[in-house]
Amino acid sequence: MSQEHSATERLPLLAELELLHGRTDNALIVLDDVRIYRRDFRTSGGTLPDWAENGFDQEAAFLSLLESFDATHTVHWHEEETGYAVLWPRAWGEYALKKWVLPGDQTQPFAFRLGVPGTTCISINRRLLDARFGNRWLVGKGLDIGGGNDSIALYRALFPRIESVTVYEWAQGDAQYLENVQDDSFDFVYSGHCLEHVVDPRVALRHWLRVLKPGGHLVITVPDEDLYEQGVWPSTFNDDHKHTFTLFKRESWSPVSINVLDLLRDFEREVSVKKAELLDHSFLPSMERFDQTRTAFAESGIEFVVQKL
CATH class of the missing domain: 3.40.50.150 (Vaccinia Virus protein VP39)
Known part of the structure; x- marks a missing residue:
């Protein structure tokens, strides 16, 4: 996006979250490419390219805004592709979205156990x-x-x-x-x-x-x-x-x-x-x-x- 636009216009997510707060109690909210705001968040798509504008200096504000939804939503992080944050409505009950199981994922520790062999x-x-x-x-x-x-x-x-x-x-x-x-x-x-x-x-x-x-x-x-x-x-x-x-x-x-x-x-x-x-x-x-x-x-x-x- 052109640099003629303000920083808020180029990275509008924080402003959009503020607008959504209190108006989406029963709605599922999915945020794409959270790498923009989370400097050290690991994703399967890799880190944010150097040429892409980021909001690393607003990471604390980003996380604080997500926490402000706590009364109505639970927050869940997904590392697939460029990274997602999912705000799941508490009114919907237990979180039902499963993370992709990807090649190379270590889903449990590997340790030998003595006793009867498998x-x-x-x-x-x-x-x-x-x-x-x-x-x-x-x-x-x-x-x-x-x-x-x-x-x-x-x-x-x-x-x-x-x-x-x-x-x-x-x-x-x-x-x-x-x-x-x-x-x-x-x-x-x-x-x-x-x-x-x-x-x-x-x-x-x-x-x-x-x-x-x-x-x-x-x-x-x-x-x-x-x-x-x-x-x-x-x-x-x-x-x-x-x-x-x-x-x-x-x-x-x-x-x-x-x-x-x-x-x-x-x-x-x-x-x-x-x-x-x-x-x-x-x-x-x-x-x-x-x-x-x-x-x-x-x-x-x-x-x-x-x-x-």
């Missing part, structure tokens, strides 16, 4: 013997859906082509829909024993593929119904399981069984199947019935890897 932990030595994991499949910026305390991120040093891993858990949203993850944003998507917990695995896979870049890989493990549930439903080892899985059987004893090969066939125009394997190499069939994934050796699952076309 299913990803059990898989590591096997995967290190298969060069495809390190050279083709776990490459770039990944999303670990349901990674919890046993995320593939913990083992990043063993797969040197991984750039980063972002964990998607309850704190981020519903794993079935990934509603705050953008399309075609991650180089690989990983999930160990999460698909059995969602309401509709087909809907979940649709969205897991949606957020994967073309050419990227989806690496999934699920419990095998015969190795894990071992003929009993509902599951006695995890009461949150909503489905059982088999790699390929004509008939199943489980009323909620999903045939993995049939499931993948639903996506045959969208993916190339790179691997589908029953992980029974260390299962002990002669033992009394117990959850063998609580040991350090038996994965008791099915793994499939697909590439998005």
